[in-house]
Amino acid sequence: MSLYYDAVTILTGEEQRGSLKSRIYGSKSGLKSKPAHLYALISECAKYDTFLREVIEKSQILEHEPKVTPLLSLLLLHDHFFAKGGIAASASHPLRQAVERHKARLQAEFTKARLRKRCGTVEDLKRVLAEGKVGINFNSVSQPRWVRVNTLKSSVSAQSRSTFAGYSKVQKIGNVAGAGWGNAFCTDEHVPDLIAVPPDASLVKTKAYLDGELILQDKASCFPAHLLLGNDNEFTGDVIDGCAAPGNKTTHAAAILRSRSPKDGKRKHRIFACERDGRRSEILQTMVDKAGATNVHVLPKQDFLALDPNDEQFRNVSHLLLDPSCSGSGIVGREDIPKFDLPIKSQPKAQPPKGPNASKKRKHESITTAEEQSPPEEDEQPNASTTKDPERLAKLAGLQSKIVEHAFAFTAATRITYSTCSLHEEENEAVDLQPGGLREWPHRGKSGSGNVDSGHTLSEEELEGCIRCYPGDEQGTMGFFVVCFVRDRPGSENGQVSSGGMALDDHDDAGSAGEAEDDWDGFSD
Numbered sequence: 001m002s003l004y005y006d007a008v009t010i011l012t013g014e015e016q017r018g019s020l021k022s023r024i025y026g027s028k029s030g031l032k033s034k035p036a037h038l039y040a041l042i043s044e045c046a047k048y049d050t051f052l053r054e055v056i057e058k059s060q061i062l063e064h065e066p067k068v069t070p071l072l073s074l075l076l077l078h079d080h081f082f083a084k085g086g087i088a089a090s091a092s093h094p095l096r097q098a099v100e101r102h103k104a105r106l107q108a109e110f111t112k113a114r115l116r117k118r119c120g121t122v123e124d125l126k127r128v129l130a131e132g133k134v135g136i137n138f139n140s141v142s143q144p145r146w147v148r149v150n151t152l153k154s155s156v157s158a159q160s161r162s163t164f165a166g167y168s169k170v171q172k173i174g175n176v177a178g179a180g181w182g183n184a185f186c187t188d189e190h191v192p193d194l195i196a197v198p199p200d201a202s203l204v205k206t207k208a209y210l211d212g213e214l215i216l217q218d219k220a221s222c223f224p225a226h227l228l229l230g231n232d233n234e235f236t237g238d239v240i241d242g243c244a245a246p247g248n249k250t251t252h253a254a255a256i257l258r259s260r261s262p263k264d265g266k267r268k269h270r271i272f273a274c275e276r277d278g279r280r281s282e283i284l285q286t287m288v289d290k291a292g293a294t295n296v297h298v299l300p301k302q303d304f305l306a307l308d309p310n311d312e313q314f315r316n317v318s319h320l321l322l323d324p325s326c327s328g329s330g331i332v333g334r335e336d337i338p339k340f341d342l343p344i345k346s347q348p349k350a351q352p353p354k355g356p357n358a359s360k361k362r363k364h365e366s367i368t369t370a371e372e373q374s375p376p377e378e379d380e381q382p383n384a385s386t387t388k389d390p391e392r393l394a395k396l397a398g399l400q401s402k403i404v405e406h407a408f409a410f411t412a413a414t415r416i417t418y419s420t421c422s423l424h425e426e427e428n429e430a431v432d433l434q435p436g437g438l439r440e441w442p443h444r445g446k447s448g449s450g451n452v453d454s455g456h457t458l459s460e461e462e463l464e465g466c467i468r469c470y471p472g473d474e475q476g477t478m479g480f481f482v483v484c485f486v487r488d489r490p491g492s493e494n495g496q497v498s499s500g501g502m503a504l505d506d507h508d509d510a511g512s513a514g515e516a517e518d519d520w521d522g523f524s525d
């Protein structure tokens, strides 16, 4: 039975860094279970959580069994229904008995739920449920920790001599992220001033991190600012970051622009950073200040959609960076820890545990309660479950489309990047650009798809204009999507507009990346 308690410890305990494997194999929590069993239980359960949640809620087992917490119920019922040997506990164990007491009702709800999925057999069901999952690759290679050196305050060479003085420099990302890491670091081949360090490298207490000289930002997350500004030698105007908090891309853009700012005293480029959420606006301002990004003008509590494109202060805006809220389905690379879709107890009947093991039981229950009390924010946080939720995606895609469409209203704009840390096509290639935008900015998308509603299918050239990143491959990034729209300047080949596809080759870089929006306490992605 310790297997299930150990799984709860891994998923909710204090050791919250690193991959699932490193958490299990490197745990100092005195786990009693075999690591391989634990890993198998957690990773398998992650495939079926949403389905099991339905069964658990309909059977109301949580209402009748106060000792069974929501997370425990998922783990137990996973084994009850899907594991060869059933629940790994003696027949007399209270938790096993708690499940057995509701066996008939659970089985009935399980069968009904299976049939609702139109699956004739359990094997069919397993296949269908596994196919419905995206984003977690439990066999993925370890990902490095990406660190952007904030060139507003420091440089790679200065950091090599100070923070990374004890590190040995290696040439390949794989040598940083692989097993037996040690203190190795590698400078990135695509994004300037970006460094990869081992995933367990502890930087958050270093002076450089605390002083804003180092920013923890996934490689893919550096692509938008780099694509937008890194190679545009004709850049003359101002920038709007439409969805800016916590500000990693804003400060990256600021750093790139600083290196360009006219040294002859002419007007400096400005970055207007919008953030509609009040709390995040404060964080954004703090991060901007900490990074020394003096050319950033934070517009707190400002909905980008409410910005007037004809406002005099935006007349020089030539570049827009759009990184709106998304499902976060790509944010699984650094920590491949599943976030379970937990069942909800409709009428909590919590009873104080009694007996000699009371404190132990209380501990397990309180861990899960705390977990439930901080649910992910609906449209802001990485996907709570790895399941694709069509309704949620449709809602997000609607907002994302509006944001892209609004950016086109800034008529002086010559470049716009749109990015998400999502792997879902609905939020990426298929985001519906309204007809005007579509005509003006035709190059958008990848993966042979397009927008179902508008019937627009992406051309080969358009596909080239998109960059995708997938977690778990040798690039060492999280899942991400970015596209850069480029308006031809007057006199160019097509007379008015065409799209400059931001293919990797064009810019000697790759991918895009996303942000974990729950990291609000420092420069982290």
Ligand SMILES: C[S@@+](CC[C@H](N)C(=O)[O-])C[C@H]1O[C@@H](n2cnc3c(N)ncnc32)[C@H](O)[C@@H]1O
Binding pocket: 221, 242, 243, 244, 245, 246, 247, 248, 249, 250, 274, 275, 276, 277, 280, 302, 303, 304, 305, 323, 324, 325, 326, 380, 403, 515, 517
């Ligand atoms: C994915 S995060 C942005 C991450 C950020 N670009 C970075 O690199 O640190 C999306 C942010 O956009 C904000 N947001 C969403 N819709 C917005 C809108 N219409 N106007 C302004 N901010 C918005 C959210 O509150 C959230 O803070």
